[in-house]
Amino acid sequence: MPKKLNIHCLQHVSFEGLGCIENWILDNGHSLTYTKLYDNPTFPDLDSIDALIIMGGPMSIHDEAEFSWLKTEKEFIKSAIEQHKKAIGICLGSQLISSVLGGSVYPNNQKEIGWFPVAVLDTNTEILKDFPKSFPVFHWHGETFTIPENAIQLM
Template structure:
């Protein structure tokens, strides 16, 4: 079993996802788009994970590889590859399926709660009633055609969506560890300006270890769900 991830900047890696994949017995490979635009054959991978990044999906003039990446993601969805997109990754999934990505009414940076969106479809992922998760985004997206909204928040209506049985986009970060939180603060602290949904650096980094453990556990549950009954963890 092989899991491949798409990484957009050096400081936004797999976080807690790496330990889950290793425990599940996956071989882990990556395309680091800031270095290379080589993508593996879709028939050779069993899961695709699309990480975050400070750029916009609309920045194709600055980052020409975005167009190639969107095509790859679109083809992966068509091929039935299990996929998780995190933050920019979720926006890339939405955009690759034809949805617009645009500035959200509020930037959302720090620890804020999300709530599940009730659906009649039992085949959709179910989030807990409320959990504080880590956010770092200024854009949002229209839901992709045929998708289902599965989480929302006060600041951002489309926090998570599901396409089919095994594609999930998360606007927020469940993979964040204390180290990766420090890394994104170090590299993006210029975004920590005053705002209703923007926390100060010291408040962000003061989150207790239990908070990281809670979101990392939830990310494991999302990975379990997306990987399906044939995953090594089932």
């Protein structure tokens, strides 16, 4: 029987939640906790979590002057990765992972706004095994990023 995971979610805005990912977590008996960065954030002890999901948001990773918690969040993400916690970034979350691992985050040539397909690149990853090979997702991106060394691009 697979190990049950303690999964922690970093949520940047109240209107961007985990959606069907939360259903998968709970349906598979894993535990789920949150740091709601928009609401007096506190970060858990890293020993209490196995995996980290870092959600999206309308801010940039460069907006530390406006969002004071970004600096602490980056330190938390970097520490989690250094302690070999699984980390999945979605949108802004991917940019944060790239940044803390030495990648670059920079403006897209044009904004991606609307419904566009994404393709699953790693069907051997357990969490993606039942996903379709490609499916439409709503995008709202002004920035993009490089994939850091030793990171795995899932989609």
